[in-house]
Amino acid sequence: MSALVALCILAAGEGREPALGFxxxxxxxxxxxxxxxxxxxxxxxxxxxxVLVDKDVVVWYSNxxxxxxxxxxxxxxxxxxxxxxxxxxxxxxxELAAGAGWNPSxxxxxxxxxxxxxxxxxxxxxxxxxxxxxxxVHRMRWVLGPEKAWSLVVAPLHGRGNKDGQGAxxxxxxxxxxxxxxxxxxxxxxxxxxxVIHNLxxxxxDQDPEEEILLAAREGVFYCDRGKxxxxxxxxxxxxxxxxxFAGASEIRTGRLPGGKRxxxxxxxxxxxxxxxxxxxxxxxxxxxxxxxxxxxxLWERHQLDDSLNGGHAVACGDLLGVGNDQIxxxxxxxxxxxxxxIRVYLPLDGEGKRWERAVLDxxxxxxxxxxxxxxDGDGKLDVIASGRDTHNLKVWFNxxxxxxx
Numbered sequence: 001m002s003a004l005v006a007l008c009i010l011a012a013g014e015g016r017e018p019a020l021g022f023x024x025x026x027x028x029x030x031x032x033x034x035x036x037x038x039x040x041x042x043x044x045x046x047x048x049x050x051v052l053v054d055k056d057v058v059v060w061y062s063n064x065x066x067x068x069x070x071x072x073x074x075x076x077x078x079x080x081x082x083x084x085x086x087x088x089x090x091x092x093x094x095e096l097a098a099g100a101g102w103n104p105s106x107x108x109x110x111x112x113x114x115x116x117x118x119x120x121x122x123x124x125x126x127x128x129x130x131x132x133x134x135x136x137v138h139r140m141r142w143v144l145g146p147e148k149a150w151s152l153v154v155a156p157l158h159g160r161g162n163k164d165g166q167g168a169x170x171x172x173x174x175x176x177x178x179x180x181x182x183x184x185x186x187x188x189x190x191x192x193x194x195x196v197i198h199n200l201x202x203x204x205x206d207q208d209p210e211e212e213i214l215l216a217a218r219e220g221v222f223y224c225d226r227g228k229x230x231x232x233x234x235x236x237x238x239x240x241x242x243x244x245x246f247a248g249a250s251e252i253r254t255g256r257l258p259g260g261k262r263x264x265x266x267x268x269x270x271x272x273x274x275x276x277x278x279x280x281x282x283x284x285x286x287x288x289x290x291x292x293x294x295x296x297x298x299l300w301e302r303h304q305l306d307d308s309l310n311g312g313h314a315v316a317c318g319d320l321l322g323v324g325n326d327q328i329x330x331x332x333x334x335x336x337x338x339x340x341x342x343i344r345v346y347l348p349l350d351g352e353g354k355r356w357e358r359a360v361l362d363x364x365x366x367x368x369x370x371x372x373x374x375x376x377d378g379d380g381k382l383d384v385i386a387s388g389r390d391t392h393n394l395k396v397w398f399n400x401x402x403x404x405x406x
Contacts, residue, residue, distance in 0.1 A: 021401030022361065022384070027066045028394040032056065033079065034387025035102075037394065039374035040085035040094035043122055048374045051096065052387060052394060053083035058098050058116065060123070061394070063376055069123035075100040076112050086142040088150045088177075093118070096126065097152050099137040107162045111137035113154055115181050129181055134171045135160055141202045143174065144211045145226060151176050153190060153213060155197045162195065165218055169193040172200075172215065172224075174231075190224055190231045191215065196270060198250035214264070216252035220299075221264055221278070237264060237278045237300050249276075255317030255326030259351030264300060265328045267312035275306040275315075275330045275346060279353030305346050305356045310334040313389075314371040318382045320345065320399060329361065331368025333389045340364040343371065343386060367391045 032055035039048040042060050050061040051071075058072040058080065081102035085094045101112035113133040116126040138157040145151050151174035159168030172190040194217040201214040205223070213224040220238015224231050239246040247269035257263050257279065264278040278300035311334030317326045328346040335341060343362040349355040361384060362368075371386035381399035388395070 021399065022397040023400050024362070024365070025396045025398060026393055027061055027396055028052075028068065029392065031387060031392045031394050033389050034369045034392070034394060035079070035081050036083045037370045037372055037385055037387045038083055038085040039372050039376065039385060041087065041092050042085075042094050042096075044092040046092060047378070048376055049094075050385060050394070050396075051083055051085045051094070053080045053098055055079050058083060058096070058126075062123075067123075071096070071118075071122075071126045072098065072114070072116055072128060073125075075114050075128060078103055078110075081138060082140050084140040084142050084152060088142060093122070095142070097140055097142075099133075099140050099154065101133075101137065104136050104138075104157050107135045107158045107160060109135065111135045111156065113137055113140070113152075113175070115152070115177070115185075117181060131175060131185055132187070134173065136170075138197070139199050141200060141213075143202050143213065144204075144209070145174070146210055148209065149176065151188070153200065153202075155200050155215065157196060157198065159192075159195065165196045169195060170197045170217075172197065172213075188231070191222070191233055193233075194219055194222065196248060196250075198270060199252055201252045201254060203254055214252050214254065216249040216266060218248040218270070220246060221249055221252055221266060235299065237266070237302065247272075251312065251315040251330075253315045253317045253328075255328065257348050257351050257353050258323075258325045260325075261351060261353070263317075263326075263348070263353045265315050265317055265330070265346075267309070267315055267330065271311050271313060273307050273309045273312060273332075274304055275309065275312065275328065275344075277303045277305055277328065277346075277348075277353050277356065279303065301353070303353050303356070306330075306344065306358060308336055310336045310341075314368050314386065316371050316373045316384075318373040320373070320382050320384070321347070321401065322381065328356075329371060329373065329384060331362070331366070331371050331386055333367040333369055341367040341388075341391070343368055343384070361397060362386070362395075365391065366393055366395055 036053045042049040047063040079102040080100040082099040096116040103110040113131040115129040136157040176186045196218040249266040250270045251267040309332040314331040331343040366388035367390040369389040384397040
């Protein structure tokens with residue numbers, strides 16, 4: 001199937017109809033803010049469930065009924081902000097952590113990090129275990145490290161005492177969970193020099209057992225890998241030396257172009273209006289897989305796909321169409337020039353990341369705060385899950401189009 005034909009299957013046309021082949025289902029229409037959503041099996045039935053960190057609760061929606069269970073409530077007096085959900089021990093039941101104390105203007109005392117320990121009945125309240133933290137905790141993900149050891153990587157938005165994005169760098173920390181999670185967790189610095197780190201991506205880039213991290217920050221997009229003695233950082237996108245055109249990125253995800261090359265997908269600038277794809281410079285990467293994001297050839301090549309969003313706040317990458325390469329799904333939460341919020345899909349039309357088409361997934365029903373992709377119904381096709389801020393909803397777009405190719 002050609003990319004253009006696949007696009008026609010996806011949508012009837014930009015600005016005219018919502019995407020064809022997707023069936024929208026509202027899971028919850030009483031969401032507070034919907035800061036973060038994750039898809040993970042919570043109860044061990046081998047079906048991905050939904051976990052939402054809302055303003056003052058952490059909730060689990062059980063697949064397929066979407067029965068709602070409150071797992072934690074009011075971890076701090078001010079808002080919850082992020083969640084990490086992943087099966088760490090192979091029992092098909094996700095471990096959960098949450099971040100709260102959200103006040104980005106307080107770069108001294110805000111923030112909190114909590115591991116949530118489940119009871120025998122996972123629909124009941126989970127025990128909170130409070131961990132040390134930096135101010136402005138904003139994003140967290142579980143990351144697989146050496147010797148199959150897991151860490152909770154937590155990225156603050158700002159550095160301690162930072163004012164207007166200036167001053168100390170944000171301290172990105174990796175927390176190592178002990179055998180008894182109620183005991184002290186060790187911490188390791190991943191990076192402490194970047195400013196306004198809005199999001200991170202976990203990826204096994206070099207195909208060794210350990211996972212790596214991508215950070216989206218004011219200075220650019222950076223790759224972080226665990227070296228023999230410490231974490232090491234390399235810049236992939238942003239300002240070249242002596243340039244100042246780059247204004248920062250607030251979202252980062254990765255995918256594969258037709259032919260196998262990687263691409264990076266960002267929202268720019270911070271909470272911005274632009275969807276951007278970066279392709280590796282010539283000679284920087286072998287196809288279809290890379291050992292490391294080589295510095296050869298310099299920074300990755302920037303291709304702007306869209307500049308009409310308002311408050312871009314979520315990006316995901318995956319092969320929704322079953323065409324053997326990935327598409328970008330991006331959402332925004334503030335009304336655009338047409339008075340609309342929503343979600344769009346961007347389809348690469350070549351192997352270099354230079355030409356893209358776009359289509360509508362959501363047309364003004366969800367002010368997108370966060371989104372993820374997961375095959376919720378086991379049909380081999382990725383579905384789209386998104387939480388809405390001002391629209392106060394959580395929705396799933398079930399993919400009823402063409403089955404993905406192996």
